[in-house]
Each structure stands twice: as C-alpha cells, then as structure tokens.
Amino acid sequence: MKIKESVGGKTTRLIKINGGEVVSEEQCSKPVKIISTLREIFLPQGYPESVSDDYMSYQVWDTLQELCSSLNGTLASHAVFKGMGVGDKTATALGATYSWLLKDGSGMVSNILFAWHKGTALDIDAKKWRLFADVVNDLAMMVDLLSPLAPASAFTVILCFTSICRSLVGISGGCTRATIKQHQAKRNNAADVSAKDSSQAQLSNLIGLVLSFLLINLVTSSILLTWCSFITLALLHLLFNYKACSCLIIKTLNPNRYTLLIEDFIQHNTISTPVDINNREPFIIGMKQGKFKIELGETLSHLKTERIPEEDLIKVISGFNYLIYSSDDRLKVCFKSGATEKDILEAFYFATLIRFDYIPIQGPVFIPSSSNLYQFASFIESLSLEWDVTQAPLGTLETRFTVKEE
Numbered sequence: 546m547k548i549k550e551s552v553g554g555k556t557t558r559l560i561k562i563n564g565g566e567v568v569s570e571e572q573c574s575k576p577v578k579i580i581s582t583l584r585e586i587f588l589p590q591g592y593p594e595s596v597s598d599d600y601m602s603y604q605v606w607d608t609l610q611e612l613c614s615s616l617n618g619t620l621a622s623h624a625v626f627k628g629m630g631v632g633d634k635t636a637t638a639l640g641a642t643y644s645w646l647l648k649d650g651s652g653m654v655s656n657i658l659f660a661w662h663k664g665t666a667l668d669i670d671a672k673k674w675r676l677f678a679d680v681v682n683d684l685a686m687m688v689d690l691l692s693p694l695a696p697a698s699a700f701t702v703i704l705c706f707t708s709i710c711r712s713l714v715g716i717s718g719g720c721t722r723a724t725i726k727q728h729q730a731k732r733n734n735a736a737d738v739s740a741k742d743s744s745q746a747q748l749s750n751l752i753g754l755v756l757s758f759l760l761i762n763l764v765t766s767s768i769l770l771t772w773c774s775f776i777t778l779a780l781l782h783l784l785f786n787y788k789a790c791s792c793l794i795i796k797t798l799n800p801n802r803y804t805l806l807i808e809d810f811i812q813h814n815t816i817s818t819p820v821d822i823n824n825r826e827p828f829i830i831g832m833k834q835g836k837f838k839i840e841l842g843e844t845l846s847h848l849k850t851e852r853i854p855e856e857d858l859i860k861v862i863s864g865f866n867y868l869i870y871s872s873d874d875r876l877k878v879c880f881k882s883g884a885t886e887k888d889i890l891e892a893f894y895f896a897t898l899i900r901f902d903y904i905p906i907q908g909p910v911f912i913p914s915s916s917n918l919y920q921f922a923s924f925i926e927s928l929s930l931e932w933d934v935t936q937a938p939l940g941t942l943e944t945r946f947t948v949k950e951e
Contacts, residue, residue, distance in 0.1 A: 587744050589730075589737045596738060597729045599794045604742070606789035608749045613782035614682065615753030616760055620775050621689035623765055625704070644701045652708035659716050667717060669799045669938050671724040672790040672828035678718035679786045683779045685710035690775060728795050794823045797933045798890070800839075800940060801826050806928065807897045816927045839896045841889065842942030843877040848910075861912055862948055867892040869899070869911040876900060882945040887925070889937040894921050 589595050667674050685707040692703045723739070730738045764770040795802075796819045805825055809817045848870050861868050866884040869892060870877055876899060878892045895913055898904045904917065913921075928934055 587741055587748065589734055589741050591732060591734070595730075595732045595734055597731060597794070599792050600729050602792040603725070603729070603789050604745060606785045606792060607742075608745055610679065610782050610785035610789060611746050611749040612753050612756075613778045613785065614679070615750050616756060617683070617686050617775055617778045617782065619753070619757040619760060620764070620771060621686035623761060624690045624693050625707075627693045644704050647701055648704040648708040651705040652712040655709040656712040656716060659713050663717070664720075665940060667720040668724055669940050670801070670828065671721040671728075671795070672793060672826070674717045675721040675725070676783075676786055676790055676828065678714045678721065679783060681710050682714045682718070683782060685714070687775070687779070690771070725793065728793070728797075790828060791824075794819050796931070797936060797938060799938055800893075801828075803890075803893060803939065804897055806932075807894055807924075808901070810924050811898065811903050816924075816931070819931060837871065837874060837876040837896075837900045839876050839878065839893065839900060840942075841878045841880075841893065841939055842944050843879055844944050845879050845946055847872040847877060848879075858910065861910055865913070869896055869906070871906055876906075880941075880945050882947045884945065886935065886937045889939060889941055890925060890934060891921055893937070893939055894924065 584592065593600065663674075688703060688707050688710070692700060692707075695703055722742075726739045726742060727735050760774065764774045798806075802822050805822050806817055809815055845868070848868075862881075866881045866888040868879045870879075876896045878896055880888065880892070895904070895911060895917065898917075899906045899911060925934060
C-alpha cells in the first residue's frame with residue numbers, strides 16, 4: 546500500500562507499507578524544500594485555503610509600499626537629525642531633549658483625540674482610512690525634509706506637527722490593518738495572518754535598510770537628488786497603496802457598498818457581486834449624498850410631533866423597531882431597544898430609497914407599505930447568498946428608545 550503526503554497541494558512524502566514495514570521516501574527536491582520553508586516563515590498556515598482570495602495580490606502591493614516608505618523614512622530621519630543639530634557644535638543635548646519630549650506629548654494627545662473622534666469610522670471605511678494613513682505619513686516625511694530649512698525657533702513646532710501626523714498614521718493605519726487581516730483570515734486565524742504580515746513587513750524593512758545605506762550616500766549630498774528621490778518614492782508609495790486597497794474584495798456591508806447594492810437592485814433588479822461592488826466602491830471621494838444625509842441611531846428630540854397624526858406615530862412605533870423622519874436636509878433613523886442587525890439593514894434600505902427619490906416620504910414620518918417590505922425581504926434573502934448580512938457596520942449610533950403607556 547502507498548500513502549502520499551502533501552502540503553499546500555504539493556506532494557512532500559511517499560510512504561510505502563509492505564508486510565508491516567513502513568518505508569518513507571521524501572519526494573521533494575532541495576529547491577522545493579527551500580520554497581516550502583519560506584512559505585512556512587512568511588505565509589499563514591494552510592495558505593492559500595486559509596486566507597481570502599485577494600490575500601496574495603494585496604500583500605504584494607503592501608510589501609512594495611512598505612519598502613518605499615522605509616526608504617523615504619531614512620531620508621526624513623536624516624533631515625530631522627540634521628535639524629536637531631547633530632553635527633552642529635552649538636546645539637545642546639538639553640534643547641534636543643525638550644524638543645523630543647514635546648514631540649512625544651503632542652503625539653500622545655492627538656492619538657487619544659483622533660481615536661475618540663474617528664474610532665468607529667475606521668471599521669466602516671477601512672480602505673479609505675488605510676489610504677489616508679499613507680497620505681498623512683508622506684506629508685509628515687515631507688515636512689521632516691523641509692525642517693532643516695526652517696529657523697531654529699520653529700523646529701520644535703515642526704517636530705510636534707510631524708508627531709501629530711504620525712499619531713494619526715499609527716491609529717488609522719494600525720486599526721485598518723487589523724480590520725483587513727480579519728477579512729483575510731478564513732479559518733479564524735487572524736493572529737497567524739497578522740503575525741505573518743508582520744514578518745513580511747520586517748523583511749521589506751530589512752531590504753529597505755540595506756538599500757538605505759546606498760541611498761544616503763548617493764543623494765544626501767545634493768538637495769536636488771534628495772527631493773527627486775523623495776518625490777519618486779512618495780508617488781510610488783501612494784500608487785502601491787491605492788493598488789493594494791483596490792485589490793480588497795470585502796464581503797461585509799458598509800454605507801457605500803450597501804448603497805451601491807440597493808441602487809443596483811432597484812434600477813436593474815440584480816444583486817451585484819462582491820467583486821463588482823468593491824471595484825466600484827469610492828474610497829477616495831465619498832458617495833453622492835442625494836437629497837438627504839442618512840443618520841442612524843439618532844435621537845427623537847428633533848421630531849416635530851405637532852405635524853404628525855397621533856395614529857400614524859402609534860402605527861410606526863408599534864409595528865416597527867425603527868422610525869425614519871426628516872429633519873432639514875437629513876433623514877434621521879431612530880431605533881427601539883432590541884432592534885436587530887436586520888432592522889438596521891431594513892431601515893437603511895428604506896432611507897436610501899427616500900434619499901434618492903425612489904419612494905416618497907409622505908409627511909415627516911415614513912411608514913413602509915406591505916409591498917415595500919416584501920421587496921426588502923426578497924432583496925436581503927438574495928443578498929445573503931454572497932454577502933455577509935449578519936452584521937451591519939453602517940455607523941449606527943447607540944441611542945435607542947422605549948415606549949411606555951401613560
């Protein structure tokens with residue numbers, strides 16, 4: 546009897562059982578062994594079955610952008626050390642220490658404020674904020690390059706500004722990277738995917754470190770060469786990041802992807818595939834807003850009840866777990882306590898139809914009809930075949946209401 550062992554679909558060993566004796570023969574050559582070892586070091590266990598289909602294309606572009614960023618970081622660091630007085634006999638260690646402390650402090654404060662203000666948005670629009678992080682990172686490095694040209698009195702301010710930029714990069718880049726790794730992990734192996742991503746980044750940085758020795762010696766003696774190198778690397782860095790984000794085929798719903806799906810369903814009676822929607826999803830410029838802006842999980846305090854017949858209000862509140870009303874140029878969606886993810890998807894669906902004039906909002910409160918509800922049921926059932934509808938990361942606030950009889 547012969548037994549064949551394989552790893553990643555490639556035969557590695559042939560085992561023969563003859564008269565109770567087990568004979569094992571390795572079936573792979575040395576080059577194959579080397580490739581197999583490299584796969585184990587830099588790729589998640591079980592690749593490619595254990596990761597999403599877009600894994601390799603994203604990682605290739607991500608590694609290239611990491612290399613460009615590493616090289617530009619070397620040029621920026623050289624400029625900062627020069628600005629701090631390294632090599633200048635008149636500079637003092639105490640002055641440099643004060644500058645460094647102020648830089649760290651401003652970065653910490655901005656880190657806290659940005660995480661508070663934009664924490665939820667990072668999950669919703671991972672592609673946009675991933676690209677934002679790299680644009681701000683390049684901006685910070687450009688300011689670093691300019692810092693030696695600034696007067697000494699302004700250097701600390703410049704250092705604080707770049708620290709603030711890097712704190713935004715750390716939050717937006719790090720958090721969106723975690724979201725992307727979670728998307729790539731198909732076997733609940735997000736930790737392994739993240740660890741191997743870190744190994745790939747370190748390899749890229751090691752290559753960048755070697756190339757940096759050559760780059761510093763070649764270009765830093767000339768301002769023109771320094772800036773030509775920086776601009777070229779920065780443009781490549783942004784291009785590679787854009788290509789990386791464009792590769793991602795995310796199957797969860799966010800406001801942009803869900804809006805595109807709803808429009809396609811209403812206009813063409815089709816459910817678009819994740820590939821089609823992700824290719825069309827705008828992550829540099831936002832979606833068109835339509836007549837209203839949708840705000841989910843809002844308060845009822847802006848509802849003008851004097852314009853609503855009481856029976857209509859009772860009908861909505863008793864029949865649905867949400868209430869949609871217009872306030873100026875906004876559609877506000879309020880949810881009852883106990884509203885589910887399906888209720889959120891349903892409310893956003895109807896709010897989108899109102900937003901683009903597919904259905905009218907008669908009066909200040911929207912009341913779904915039975916035909917509209919049937920259409921949504923059909924839509925969400927078809928959507929669940931290819932999309933993840935178990936969660937609704939649509940930027941919903943946590944305000945909920947309960948009704949008490951008086």
